[in-house]
Amino acid sequence: MQSSKRLRDGTYLRNGPGLWDVGDYGFRHLFDGYATLVRVSFRDGQAVGAHRQIESEAYKAAKEHGKVCYREFSEVPKTENFLSFLGQMASLFSGSSLTDNSNTGVVRLGDGRVLCLTETIKGSIVVNPDTLETVSKFEYTDKLGGLIHSAHPVVNDTEFWTLIPDLIRPGYVVARMEAGSNERRFVGRVDCRGGPAPGWVHSFPVTENYVVVPEMPLRYCAKNLLRAEPTPLYKFEWHLESGSFMHVMCKASGNIVASVEVPPFVTFHFINAYEEKDEEGRVTAIIADCCEHNADTSILDNLRLHNLRAFAGQDVLTDARVGRFRIPLDGSPFGELDAALDPEEHGRGMDMCSINPAHVGKEYRYAYACGARRPCNFPNTLTKIDLLDKTAKNWYEEGAVPSEPFFVPRPGAVDEDDGVAISMVSAKDGSGYALVLDGQTFQEIARAKFPYGLPYGLHCCWVPRDK
Ligand SMILES: CC1=C(/C=C/C(C)=C/C=C/C(C)=C/C=C/C=C(C)/C=C/C=O)C(C)(C)CCC1
Ligand SMILES: [Fe+2]
Numbered sequence: 001m002q003s004s005k006r007l008r009d010g011t012y013l014r015n016g017p018g019l020w021d022v023g024d025y026g027f028r029h030l031f032d033g034y035a036t037l038v039r040v041s042f043r044d045g046q047a048v049g050a051h052r053q054i055e056s057e058a059y060k061a062a063k064e065h066g067k068v069c070y071r072e073f074s075e076v077p078k079t080e081n082f083l084s085f086l087g088q089m090a091s092l093f094s095g096s097s098l099t100d101n102s103n104t105g106v107v108r109l110g111d112g113r114v115l116c117l118t119e120t121i122k123g124s125i126v127v128n129p130d131t132l133e134t135v136s137k138f139e140y141t142d143k144l145g146g147l148i149h150s151a152h153p154v155v156n157d158t159e160f161w162t163l164i165p166d167l168i169r170p171g172y173v174v175a176r177m178e179a180g181s182n183e184r185r186f187v188g189r190v191d192c193r194g195g196p197a198p199g200w201v202h203s204f205p206v207t208e209n210y211v212v213v214p215e216m217p218l219r220y221c222a223k224n225l226l227r228a229e230p231t232p233l234y235k236f237e238w239h240l241e242s243g244s245f246m247h248v249m250c251k252a253s254g255n256i257v258a259s260v261e262v263p264p265f266v267t268f269h270f271i272n273a274y275e276e277k278d279e280e281g282r283v284t285a286i287i288a289d290c291c292e293h294n295a296d297t298s299i300l301d302n303l304r305l306h307n308l309r310a311f312a313g314q315d316v317l318t319d320a321r322v323g324r325f326r327i328p329l330d331g332s333p334f335g336e337l338d339a340a341l342d343p344e345e346h347g348r349g350m351d352m353c354s355i356n357p358a359h360v361g362k363e364y365r366y367a368y369a370c371g372a373r374r375p376c377n378f379p380n381t382l383t384k385i386d387l388l389d390k391t392a393k394n395w396y397e398e399g400a401v402p403s404e405p406f407f408v409p410r411p412g413a414v415d416e417d418d419g420v421a422i423s424m425v426s427a428k429d430g431s432g433y434a435l436v437l438d439g440q441t442f443q444e445i446a447r448a449k450f451p452y453g454l455p456y457g458l459h460c461c462w463v464p465r466d467k
Contacts, residue, residue: 008411009127011041011467012422012434014403015106015116020305023066028230030303031073034059035103035116036455037132038424040448043465046449047434052132054116054125058101068154070099074230080334095147099123100137105459110157110179113138114463119151119202121164129169129463134301141182144175148220152203152269156360161206163213165198167220172198174211174249187211188254193261194242197221205288207361208335212273212288212327215245217264218297238266238297246327246335248286258286258327260335264295265323271353274363276326284329289340289387291351291369292323299351309379315375319343320350322367322385341390341429346371349379352404352458356416356433368405368421368439382423382435384442393442395435399428405438406460422446424457 005151018036020027027033040047061069068075077097086385102116108129109115115123115138116125124138146164154161160177162184171190175184190213192198199216206212221237244265248258273288293299298318301307307316321343326336341352349372355364364387371383373396382395382405395402402423409419419439425447426432432454436446 008408009043011039011410011463011465012406012408012460013106013114013129013459013463014038014406014424014460015054015103016403016455016459017101017103018051018455018457019059022068025067026305027072027075028301028304028306029074029234029257030305030308030456031103031407032075033103033455034062036457037106037116037120037127038454038457039129039132040422040424041130047446048142049434049448049450051454053136054127055101055104056100056123056125058099059402070101071097071225072099072101074234076228077346079228081342083132092290095120095122095219098147100125103458104151106461107153107155108461108463109160114461117151117153119148121146121149139182140184142175142184144173144184144186146173150201150204154204154360156357161195161211163201163204163211165201165220167197167222170195170198172201172213174213174254176251186254187251188249188256190249190256190259191245193245193259194219194239196239196242197237199244200268202268203270205270205290205361206251207273207275207286209251209275209283210286211249211251212270213247213249214265214267214270214287215241215247216287217244218266219296233297233300236297246288246325248327258329258331260327261333262325262327262335265290265337265338266293266295266297266299267291267323269351269353271322271367271369272355272360272364274361283329285326288325289367290323290325290326291320291353292337292339293318293320302377303435311377313375314377316377317349317372317374317379319348321348322350322354322387340387341385341392345390345392346383346385346394347373347376347381349376349381350383351379354404354407354421354460356409356419358409359416364416366407366417366439368407370402382421382437382442383441384417384421395437395442396443397425397427401426401456402435403457404460405437406462407437408462415440422460422462424454426453426456
């Protein structure tokens with residue numbers, strides 16, 4: 001590894017769908033792939049890499065039987081006859097046919113356990129960050145139930161916040177889990193204002209005192225869960241007429257302190273949220289930022305494998321921006337949603353974001369994400385967003401596909417952007433490398449080549465060596 005600056009010792013872990021073939025059958029959507037975990041461990045200026053499949057029940061069954069056995073994002077097991085179809089329906093309601101393919105996120109819990117996650121609660125899987133071995137299922141010991149949850153809990157050294165959508169009585173349960181525990185505790189409930197089902201909550205943000213619950217018009221759809229063939233919006237439906245809302249819950253009391261109607265939006269990833277205060281220090285509003293797809297669900301279609309393979313180099317990636325919500329706490333019925341900076345700054349591509357973890361829930365200035373250099377059919381740049389100056393710095397290499405730039409602060413850092421952004425890049429020739437960018441200048445500090453190419457991946461975490 002070539003490096004001019006010493007990197008902090010620790011392990012960068014990345015999760016994501018990495019295997020899209022079962023026997024001679026090929027999956028259709030990026031999100032269907034069986035989870036592949038990648039690690040790059042930095043020690044004394046050297047980098048060592050490895051990758052391994054997560055041994056979910058869904059993956060093991062597919063390997064053993066040579067076919068899809070659980071319901072994935074766009075795939076359902078093929079039924080041979082009417083009786084097995086009835087069996088499938090029954091298992092759907094019990095949740096036993098839902099996938100545990102933990103292919104979305106990876107987080108380090110406050111007690112040091114490393115957890116891989118997806119949209120299903122049963123898809124919470126503990127892994128060993130050194131060997132990448134699948135250790136066990138993460139069993140929640142509480143009685144909160146639910147089959148699905150937000151794939152992105154908000155985690156820090158002391159706690160874990162999660163959202164559990166309620167498809168029967170449309171709403172969301174907000175729950176909190178102490179570090180070191182497996183027991184989520186009920187904090188409060190949000191009733192949906194629109195319908196017929198809750199909006200998809202892939203992620204949500206928190207501030208120091210509040211949990212922000214988004215309700216977007218892209219809503220879960222029980223009917224689509226039952227279908228054998230994928231629908232245009234998979235397990236979801238678009239209900240523009242149902243309205244879009246942002247709810248704010250007090251962390252301490254579980255009370256709803258604001259529930260406002262906002263312009264329609266589509267987001268999978270919230271970037272951060274914080275409390276806006278007046279001169280007397282009173283909280284006047286909540287600011288919540290997200291990667292917003294201009295209220296257009298087409299990104300889901302963009303990410304079908306056929307489209308990713310067919311349109312390389314063509315300008316078909318749909319536009320996205322940093323969407324900034326302002327949710328007033330004075331009882332006003334409406335909130336605002338605007339672009340936080342001119343989307344041209346990042347080529348109108350925006351997703352897969354991270355920030356300095358010390359700023360989660362607090363005022364912040366910088367976000368790291370994937371943007372676009374047009375023409376492209378997939379986000380192809382790494383971008384550092386300055387929300388104060390409303391500018392972006394972009395890293396680009398012709399033909400390369402970088403994944404989420406994960407920000408790791410320098411120990412003892414004072415400046416918010418004092419640290420590095422780590423990404424794994426698939427190069428034009430199919431090879432792959434870990435890339436380390438200076439968090440301030442956004443210039444390359446180091447790259448470590450993998451001896452083989454790696455699939456695209458989604459979300460990351462950092463496991464410091466000293467912990
Ligand atoms: C929601 C239900 C299910 C599973 C859903 C899954 C596995 C969703 C995965 C979503 C992901 C990985 C979203 C990532 C978004 C990334 C974007 C927009 C990136 C853009 C480009 O940069 C089932 C378990 C199938 C059934 C119950 C419902
Ligand atoms: Fe995600």
